[in-house]
Amino acid sequence: MPLGLKGKLSRYIGFVEPKISRLGSPFWQRTKRKIKEEVEKLARELLEIAAIREITPRPPYLSEDIINLQLDSSFQFEETPDQSQAIEDIKKDLEKPEPMDRIVCGDVGFGKTEVALRAMIKVVNSGYQAAMICPTTILASQHFQNFKERLKNLPVKMAMLSRLQSKKKQKEIINDLKNGKIDLVVATHRILSFDVVFKNLGLLVIDDEQRFGVRQKEKLKKIRASLDILSLSATPIPRTLYMALSSLKDISLIQTPPVGRLPVKTSILPFSEKIIKKAVEKEVSRGGQIYYLHNRVETIGTARKFLENLIPQVKFGIAHGRLKEKELVRVMEDFQSKSIDVLVATTIIENGLDLPNVNTLIVADSTRLGLAEAYQIRGRIGRSHIQAFAYFLYGSHLTDKSKMRLDALKEAEELGSGYKIALKDLEIRGAGNVLGKEQSGNINQVGLNLYCQMLSEAIEKMKRSQG
Numbered sequence: 001m002p003l004g005l006k007g008k009l010s011r012y013i014g015f016v017e018p019k020i021s022r023l024g025s026p027f028w029q030r031t032k033r034k035i036k037e038e039v040e041k042l043a044r045e046l047l048e049i050a051a052i053r054e055i056t057p058r059p060p061y062l063s064e065d066i067i068n069l070q071l072d073s074s075f076q077f078e079e080t081p082d083q084s085q086a087i088e089d090i091k092k093d094l095e096k097p098e099p100m101d102r103i104v105c106g107d108v109g110f111g112k113t114e115v116a117l118r119a120m121i122k123v124v125n126s127g128y129q130a131a132m133i134c135p136t137t138i139l140a141s142q143h144f145q146n147f148k149e150r151l152k153n154l155p156v157k158m159a160m161l162s163r164l165q166s167k168k169k170q171k172e173i174i175n176d177l178k179n180g181k182i183d184l185v186v187a188t189h190r191i192l193s194f195d196v197v198f199k200n201l202g203l204l205v206i207d208d209e210q211r212f213g214v215r216q217k218e219k220l221k222k223i224r225a226s227l228d229i230l231s232l233s234a235t236p237i238p239r240t241l242y243m244a245l246s247s248l249k250d251i252s253l254i255q256t257p258p259v260g261r262l263p264v265k266t267s268i269l270p271f272s273e274k275i276i277k278k279a280v281e282k283e284v285s286r287g288g289q290i291y292y293l294h295n296r297v298e299t300i301g302t303a304r305k306f307l308e309n310l311i312p313q314v315k316f317g318i319a320h321g322r323l324k325e326k327e328l329v330r331v332m333e334d335f336q337s338k339s340i341d342v343l344v345a346t347t348i349i350e351n352g353l354d355l356p357n358v359n360t361l362i363v364a365d366s367t368r369l370g371l372a373e374a375y376q377i378r379g380r381i382g383r384s385h386i387q388a389f390a391y392f393l394y395g396s397h398l399t400d401k402s403k404m405r406l407d408a409l410k411e412a413e414e415l416g417s418g419y420k421i422a423l424k425d426l427e428i429r430g431a432g433n434v435l436g437k438e439q440s441g442n443i444n445q446v447g448l449n450l451y452c453q454m455l456s457e458a459i460e461k462m463k464r465s466q467g
Contacts, residue, residue, distance in 0.1 A: 031445055031446065032446060032454075035442045035445060035446055035451070035454065036454055036458070038439075038442050039442070039451070039454045039455050039458045040458045040461075040462070042435065042439065042455070042458075043248075043455065043458040043459045043461075043462050044462060046245075046248050046249065046459075047248065047459070047462055047463070047466065049101070049221075050101075050248055051466075053098055053099050053101060054098055056098065056099060056226050057097050057098055058097065058098065058099055058226075058228075059097070060094070060095045060096060060097050061094040061095060061122055061123060061125075061126040061128075061202070062122075062125060062126045063091075063095060064091075064122075065125055067121060067125050067154055067155070067156075068118070068121060068122055068125060070153070070154060071117070071118060071121050071150065071151070071154065072118070074150060074153070075114060075150075077111075077258050077259065077260075078258075078259045079111075079114075080110070080111065080254070080256040080257070080258055080259065081256055082106070082110075082252075082253065082254040082255055082256045083110075083111045083114065083115060083254060083256075085252065086104050086112075086115045086252035086254055087115055087118055087119075089102065089250070089252050090102060090115065090118075090119045090122075090230065090252070091122065093228075093250065094119065094122055094123065094203075094228065099226060099227060099228050099229070100203075100228040100229065100230065100250070101228075101229045101249070101250065102229070102230055102231070102249075102250040102251070102252060103230075103231040103232075103233060103249060103250070103251050103252070103434060104116070104230065104231070104232050104233070104251075104252045104254060105233045105235070105237040105251060105252070105253055105254070105433075105434070106233075106234075106253065106254030106255065107234075107254070107255070107257075107379065108234055108376055108379030108380070109257075109258075109261075109354070109379050109380075109382070109383045110254045110255075110256070110257060110258065111254060111258060112232045112234075112254060113143065113146070113232070113354070115252075115254075116132065116205045116207075116230055116232060117147060117150060119203060119205070119230055120132065120184055120203060120205060121151075121154075121156065121184075123202040123203040123228070124156055124183040124184055126202070127200070128200050128201065128202025128203070129177070129180070129182065129183055129184070129185070129198050129199060129200055129201045129202060130183070130184050130185075130201075130202060130203045130204075130205070131184070131185045131186075131187060131191060131198070131201060131203070131204050131205070132184075132185070132186045132187070132204075132205040132206075132207060133187055133188070133189065133191055133192070133204065133205070133206055133207065133220075134186065134187070134188060134207045134208075135188075135189075135207065135208055135211035135212055136188065136211075137162045137163075137164055137188055137325050137328070137329055138328060138329060138332050138348075138353065139207065139353070140160060140162055140186050140187060140188050141160065141162075141329050141332070141333070142332070142336070142353060142354065143186050143207070144158070144160040144186040145336070146354070147184070147186065151184075156183050156184055157181060157182050157183045157184070158182070158183065158184045158185070158186075159173045159176065159177075159182045159184075159185050159186075160173075160185070160186050160187065161173050161174070161177075161185055161186075161187040161188070161190055161191055161196075162187060162188040162190050163188065163190050163325075164325055164326055164329065170190070173185070174195060174196055174197075177196065177197070177198050177199065178197050178198070178199060179199060180199035180200065189212060189213075189216045192216055192219045192220070201227065202227070202228055203227070203228040203229075203230065204220075204223070204227050204228070204229055204230075205229075205230045205231075205232065206220065206229065206230070206231045206232065207232050208232065208233065208234055208433070209231050209233070209433070210233070210432060210433040210436070217436070233433040233434060234376070234433070235372070235376075235433050237251065237253070237431065237433070237434055238431060238448060238452070240448060240449055240452040240453075241431050241434065241435075241448070241452050241455075243452070243456070244452040244453075244455040244456040244459070245434065245455070245459075247459060247463075248459055249434075251434075260385040261382065261383075261384075261385065262382060262385065262386075262387050262388070263382070264361075264378055264381060264382040264388045264389070264390050265387065265388070265389050265390070266378070266390045266392065266409065266410050267389070267390070267391050267392070268366070268392045268394070268406045268407075268409075268410055269391060269392075269393055269394075270393065270394060270395075270396070271364065271365070271393040271394065271395055272393070273310055275391060275393070276292075276307070276310065276362055276391075276393075277310055277311055279360055279362055279389065279391055280292075280307075280311050280314060280341075280342060280360070280362075281311065282360070282389075283359065283360040283389075284314055284341050287357075288357055288358065288359045288360065288386070289335065289338065289340070289341055289342070289343070289355070289357050289358045289359075289360075290341065290342045290343070290358065290360040290361070290362065291342075291343055291345060291349055291358055291360070291361045291362070291377075291380065291381065292307065292342050292343065292344045292345070292362045292364065293345060293346070293347070293349070293361065293362065293363045293364060293377060294344055294345070294346065294364045294365075295346050295347055295364075295365065295368050295369070296346075297320045297321070297322050297346060300318055300320055300344060300346065301318070303344055303364065304316050304318055304344045307342065307344065311342075314341045314342055315339065315340050315341045315342070316340065316341070316342050316343075316344055317331045317334055317335055317340035317342070317343050317344070318331065318343075318344050318345070319331050319332065319335075319343055319344075319345040319346070319348055319349065320345060320346040320348055321346060321348050328348075331343070332353070335355070335358075336355060338357065343358075347369070347373055347377065349377060349380055350373060350376045350377050350380070353380055354380075354383060355380075355383075356383050356384040356386075358380065358381055359381050359382060359384075359386050359387070359388040359389070360381065360388065360389050360390075360391075361377065361378060361380065361381045361388075361389070361390040361391070362390075362391045362393065363377070363390070363391065363392045363393060364393060365393065365394065365395060366392035366393060366394055366402075366406060367394050367395070367398065367399070367402040367406075369405075370405070371405045371408055371409065374392065374405070374406075374409050375409060378390050378409070392406055392409065394406070431443055431448060431451075439451075
């Protein structure tokens with residue numbers, strides 16, 4: 001390539017091996033043209049939502065009062081600079097006369113939920129209702145328990161709504177929402193059903209929108225125009241995408257780990273009974289709990305028996321996606337209340353569980369995990385000031401590809417490094433979280449850098465044609 005054109009090159013970041021086309025062949029031009037059309041469609045959609053929101057005024061929310069200050073002071077930790085900035089950004093949004101549509105992106109365990117809780121209480125203080133929608137019952141139930149604890153001394157009426165509750169209980173909650181007897185509700189997508197009507201819903205917090213189905217996303221899109229929306233994304237968003245979107249979307253980045261948080265000590269070792277036994281006994285002896293990741297539902301019972309024989313004095317529980325939802329919630333509650341020491345689980349634990357007493361992770365066969373998955377799962381431990389340990393074990397044969405993945409994970413030991421190292425699939429996931437799954441495929445075809453460039457150009461072009 002002529003040296004003068006080297007500026008046209010950019011690093012390919014994608015999930016898949018890209019199809020390489022010959023220089024001058026029509027294939028690459030066709031691929032680019034197709035994705036350009038998709039990108040322009042997305043830019044148009046984003047601009048339309050932004051335009052509708054600009055002409056949908058609402059009264060500004062009240063500024064801080066005693067309840068907000070009480071909630072702030074009951075936070076056990078010190079806010080990180082990024083957290084404080086996100087809280088400030090949201091406060092400014094809510095005191096403007098048009099609806100907010102902000103996304104808070106941050107690494108696992110960096111305090112996005114606290115930011116959301118403060119926003120909800122600000123809205124409730126102004127006499128409106130606030131709702132948080134979660135992709136799973138486990139998550140909803142966990143957020144509900146945590147919020148209940150934080151709000152126990154405040155005059156806020158809270159409820160949880162999911163399909164797991166009895167029909168009678170659901171009816172009662174729906175009635176109370178309609179009559180304004182409930183200020184804050186944590187729910188699954190049950191809240192999007194036609195029978196749920198709010199008296200005066202002000203703010204909707206969406207936890208990990210990426211994981212809702214197409215129909216639910218459509219419903220969320222419809223209500224987006226008039227409501228205040230705060231989306232939480234558990235994967236870091238690549239800088240290039242942030243730059244492309246920042247003129248259209250309000251984004252708060254949380255990149256700094258909480259004060260006193262220690263990096264998780266990560267070991268990559270051959271599978272061994274001795275290592276497992278020692279790791280479990282060490283954690284239990286200091287009063288902690290353990291995740292044991294066995295990612296095959298068919299043999300998870302056998303894995304539990306193996307562990308019970310190996311360490312008989314320890315209490316075990318099982319969690320996987322094929323359990324009835326009620327059983328799953330019960331197991332998680334038992335684990336949360338510490339009546340289980342070791343939770344033998346599939347990757348169901350990847351998503352958002354926040355249990356500060358769990359500080360050892362043992363992955364039985366780490367070669368079966370993708371890098372992003374392994375990274376997210378490791379983020380489930382080490383969520384307090386206690387030193388946490390992760391053991392990624394592998395069988396007798398380790399392929400070059402698996403070794404590279406595990407080495408990258410070891411390198412990503414320092415906190416917040418989901419940002420720093422080019423964890424390719426994490427970056428793509430982050431982009432997918434913000435733009436939606438269908439865009440991830442397009443990103444893979446041309447690479448993240450070129451995709452973001454196309455998106456920037458499409459947004460600029462449309463802004464010019466509208467302006």
